[in-house]
Amino acid sequence: MSGLVNKSLDSPDEVRPFEEGKGQLELVNIEGGGAVGRATFQPGWQWSKHVKPIAQTESCQAAHTGYTISGHMKIVMDDGEETVMGPGDFTIIPPGHDAWVVGDEPCVVVDWQGYVDYARR
Numbered sequence: 645m646s647g648l649v650n651k652s653l654d655s656p657d658e659v660r661p662f663e664e665g666k667g668q669l670e671l672v673n674i675e676g677g678g679a680v681g682r683a684t685f686q687p688g689w690q691w692s693k694h695v696k697p698i699a700q701t702e703s704c705q706a707a708h709t710g711y712t713i714s715g716h717m718k719i720v721m722d723d724g725e726e727t728v729m730g731p732g733d734f735t736i737i738p739p740g741h742d743a744w745v746v747g748d749e750p751c752v753v754v755d756w757q758g759y760v761d762y763a764r765r
Contacts, residue, residue: 649674649675649677651672651674651680652672653670653672653680653681653682653754656670656671656672656682657671657672657673658670658671658673659671660762660763660764660765661763662685662689662694662695662698662763663693663694663695663697663698664693664694665686666685666686666688666689666693666694667683667684667685667686667689667694667750668683668684669681669682669683669759669762669763670682670683670684671759678756678757678760679759679760680754680755680756680759681754681755681756681759681762682713682752682753682754682755683752683753683755683759683762684750684751684752685715685717685745685750685751685752685753686745686750687745687747687748687749687750688745689744689745689751690742690743690744690745691703691704691741691742691743691744692742695762695763698763698764698765699762699763703722703739703740703741703742704739704740704741704742704743705739705740706739706758706759706761706762707736707737707738707739707757707758708735708736708737708755708757708758708759709735709736709737709755709756709757709758710734710735710737710753710754710755710756710757710758711733711734711735711753711754711755712729712730712731712732712733712735712751712752712753713731713752713753713754714731714749714750714751714752715730715731715745715746715747715749715750715751715752716728716729716730716745716746716747716749716751717729717730717743717744717745717746717751717753718743718744718746719735719737719741719742719743720741720742720743721738721740721741722740722741723740728746729753737758
């Protein structure tokens with residue numbers, strides 16, 4: 645990548661809605677640098693209900709490196725390890741997990757690793 649790049653998640657290159665209107669992913673593509681995304685997960689969202697039908701895998705196989713802006717999300721790895729991420733948290737999540745929104749507030753996460761193919765139809 646060469647030169648200055650300035651993109652806004654408020655004017656994304658692509659928007660990918662989740663099943664049942666439970667949120668969406670907004671992506672900006674960075675030439676030579678992949679994609680950065682902001683996902684808004686609505687209360688009641690769960691990967692195994694609202695993305696699994698799109699991904700067609702038993703658990704989420706994306707590796708995520710992200711920052712939580714608002715809301716809370718519980719992540720449970722296939723091996724049973726778990727955590728809850730919330731505002732201000734930086735989280736690395738390996739492939740092989742389920743996740744769901746905790747509480748009544750949307751969970752907003754910016755991820756610069758795992759959203760390239762996430763919820764792609």
